[in-house]
């Protein structure tokens with residue numbers, strides 16, 4: 001069994017190395033952070049959603065914005081669309097699960113906001129529908145995906161596609177990139193000084 005642990009960690013590291021070598025991807029993460037900080041500086045907000053492990057990512061990332069990541073600073077305006085079980089069950093039950101994020105964007109989304117959709121396949125219908133609605137509302141769209149980007153690729157203004165087709169490894173890279181994205185937004189918003197140790 002121990003050799004499997006070693007082998008799997010090797011896969012995690014190999015995917016992260018591929019991500020680090022992908023200059024286009026690195027540039028997109030930096031641009032996505034800049035546009036998010038600009039939106040927040042104008043009083044707009046970040047909305048985040050995904051399914052399963054990516055729902056956990058959505059909540060994790062939003063917690064960094066609302067609490068803090070590396071800077072001791074005021075709260076930043078962000079919300080995860082994965083946390084309200086009453087909304088998720090009502091919309092899922094009455095309209096269909098594929099509308100559970102779209103409906104919340106209909107309620108909350110304003111022109112100039114940012115939506116970050118996370119899907120390792122790039123094909124989850126509820127994420128696709130949310131991205132499509134954002135396009136009509138003038139909400140900036142960021143996608144974190146894998147598997148070549150899937151169907152969400154054409155719906156994303158900023159497209160972070162992890163070069164991998166294994167869900168768990170894509171998720172591991174997503175988490176690393178989500179932390180860096182949040183760190184960069186903090187830097188753009190508040191400046192590079194006063195970083196926590």
Ligand SMILES: O=C(CO)[C@@H](O)[C@H](O)[C@H](O)[C@H](O)COP(=O)(O)O
Nearest residue numbers: 051052053054119120121124167168
């Ligand atoms: O965490 C994992 C697998 O590592 C699962 O919960 C996974 O997130 C779920 O199967 C999701 O439904 C997958 O959706 P997506 O990433 O393709 O949009």
Ligand SMILES: [Zn+2]
Nearest residue numbers: 052053168171
């Ligand atoms: Zn998982």
